[in-house]
Amino acid sequence: MKRFKPVSTIFTGGAAALALMLSLAGCGEKRNASIENNPPVIQVNAENTVAKSHVAVEEVVGTVRPKLHSAIESKVSGLIEQMLAVPGQEVKRGDLLVQLDAREIQARLDQATAARDQAESDLGRYAKLNSQHTITQQEFEATQSRARISRAAVIEAETMLGYTKIKAPFDGVITSKLADVGDLAAPGKPLLEIEDPLALRFEAHVPEAIIARIVSGAVLPVRIGGQPEISGTVTEISPAADSNSRTFLVKLDLPKTSGLRGGLFGRVTVPVGESFVLRVPATAVMQRGQMEIVFVVEKNHALLRLVRTGRRAGSEIEILSGVEAGEKVIIDGVGQLADGQRVEIKRHE
Numbered sequence: 001m002k003r004f005k006p007v008s009t010i011f012t013g014g015a016a017a018l019a020l021m022l023s024l025a026g027c028g029e030k031r032n033a034s035i036e037n038n039p040p041v042i043q044v045n046a047e048n049t050v051a052k053s054h055v056a057v058e059e060v061v062g063t064v065r066p067k068l069h070s071a072i073e074s075k076v077s078g079l080i081e082q083m084l085a086v087p088g089q090e091v092k093r094g095d096l097l098v099q100l101d102a103r104e105i106q107a108r109l110d111q112a113t114a115a116r117d118q119a120e121s122d123l124g125r126y127a128k129l130n131s132q133h134t135i136t137q138q139e140f141e142a143t144q145s146r147a148r149i150s151r152a153a154v155i156e157a158e159t160m161l162g163y164t165k166i167k168a169p170f171d172g173v174i175t176s177k178l179a180d181v182g183d184l185a186a187p188g189k190p191l192l193e194i195e196d197p198l199a200l201r202f203e204a205h206v207p208e209a210i211i212a213r214i215v216s217g218a219v220l221p222v223r224i225g226g227q228p229e230i231s232g233t234v235t236e237i238s239p240a241a242d243s244n245s246r247t248f249l250v251k252l253d254l255p256k257t258s259g260l261r262g263g264l265f266g267r268v269t270v271p272v273g274e275s276f277v278l279r280v281p282a283t284a285v286m287q288r289g290q291m292e293i294v295f296v297v298e299k300n301h302a303l304l305r306l307v308r309t310g311r312r313a314g315s316e317i318e319i320l321s322g323v324e325a326g327e328k329v330i331i332d333g334v335g336q337l338a339d340g341q342r343v344e345i346k347r348h349e
Contacts, residue, residue: 041342046297046328047284049319051276057269062204064224064254064264066195068170074100074185075163083181085192091168097192098166100185105164109157116150123147172196175262195262200254202232204268205247211237213272214250222252224266230257232268278323279316284331285309294323295330295337297345302330304339 078100085097126143129135166185176193185191202222206214214220214234222232232252241248252268254260284294285307292309295302307322323329328345330337337343 041344042302042333042336043346044297044302044330044337044343045332046330046345047281049278049280049323049325049327049329051325052279054275054277054279054313054318055271056273056275058210058272059267059269060204060206060210061265061267062202064200064260064262064266065203066172066197066262067199067201067253068172068196069262070169070194071190072097072166072169072192072194073187073190074098074166075187076100076105076160077184077186078102078104078164080179080181080183080185080191083177083179085174085177087174087177089174091172091174091194093168093170095168096165097168097174098179098185100164100166102161102164105157105161109154109161112150112153112157116147116154119143119147119150166191168194170194170196197261198256200260200262201235202252202254202266202268204250204252205242205245206250206270208241208246208248210270210272211241211248211250213270220252221269222254222266223269224260224264227257227259230255277310278319278325279313280319280323280329281331282312282315282317284329284334285317286334293334294319295334295339296323297328297330297343300342300344302337302339302341302343304337 080098081101082099083097084099085091091097123143123146126135126140130137130140172194173196174192175195177191178193179185179189179191202224214237216234216237218234219231220234221229223229232254234250235253236249236251238249250268280294286293292307294305294307296305297303305322308320310318310320312318330343
C-alpha cells in the first residue's frame with residue numbers, strides 16, 4: 001500500500017528551497033551593490049598646484065603705418081603731359097613719375113640764355129675798354145652786375161624747368177594716384193602718394209593711466225591680424241596727451257615681416273604689473289555645462305572641486321578660486337573620474 005508524505009512536510013521542503021533562492025538572490029544584489037559602491041582604482045597623473053609669477057598686461061589697439069610716406073606735389077604750375085606711375089608700382093629714387101608741359105618755362109630759359117650770352121659779350125668788350133681806361137669804373141661795374149644777374153636768371157630758369165619732371169624722392173611703392181593726364185598741377189595739390197613698405201612702424205594711442213609703464217627703447221609684443229606675434233621697439237612717445245582722448249601717441253619700429261603692410265589693425269601688449277597666481281595644466285579642467293571642475297587627490301581619493309578660471313597662458317590655465325596652493329590636482333583622464341573614486345598616482349621613473 002502506497003504511503004503519502006504529510007502535506008506539512010511538503011510545504012516545509014518548499015519553504016526551504018524558496019529561502020535558499022531568496023538568499024542567493026540577496027547575495028547577488030549585495031555583490032552588485034558592492035561593485036557599484038567600490039569602483040575600480042584608476043591610475044592618474046597629478047601635480048601640486050604652485051603660485052607662479054604672472055605679469056598683468058593691457059592690450060592697446062593701433063595701426064601699422066610706414067615710416068616713410070610722402071604726398072608728391074608739383075613746385076610749379078602746368079598741365080600734366082605724362083603720368084608714368086600707377087598704384088602698386090614699385091619705384092626707385094629718382095625715377096620719373098610725372099612730366100608737366102614745359103614749353104612756357106623752356107621759353108623763359110631761352111630768353112635768359114640769350115640775355116646771359118649778350119651780357120657775357122658786353123662784359124668781355126667792357127673789360128678791354130676798362131684796361132685801356134676809356135670807360136669809367138662805374139660803367140664797368142654795371143656791366144659786371146648785368147652779367148651776374150643774367151647768369152642767375154639762367155640758373156633759375158633751368159631749376160624751374162627741372163621742376164616739370166617730378167621724380168620719386170625715395171625707393172617705395174605708389175599707393176595712390178590723385179591726378180591724371182590733362183589735369184592742372186599746382187603747388188599744394190597732391191598728385192601721387194608713395195610709401196616705403198619695408199620700413200614700417202606701429203602707432204598706438206596709449207591711455208594716460210598706463211603711459212608711465214612705457215619707456216623709450218622698450219621691446220613690446222605686437223599682434224597684427226592673424227600673423228604670429230612680433231616684437232616692436234618703442235622709438236617715439238608723445239610728450240603731451242591728446243586733450244580729447246587723454247591718450248599719448250606711441251610709435252614702435254617693426255622688423256621686416258612677410259605680409260606686413262601699412263594700414264593693418266593690431267594690438268600691442270603693455271605690462272602693467274606683476275602678481276602671483278595659481279596655474280594648472282589646461283587638461284586638468286573639465287567643462288560640465290556652465291560649471292568648471294577639477295579633481296584633487298586626498299587620501300587616495302579623487303574629490304571634485306568647482307573652480308573659476310582666468311586667462312590661459314600656453315598649455316596652462318589660471319585658477320582664480322576653488323583650489324589652494326599645495327593641493328594635488330589630477331591632470332589627465334578627468335572625464336573618467338567620479339567624485340570620491342579611489343585613485344593611484346602613477347610613479348614616474
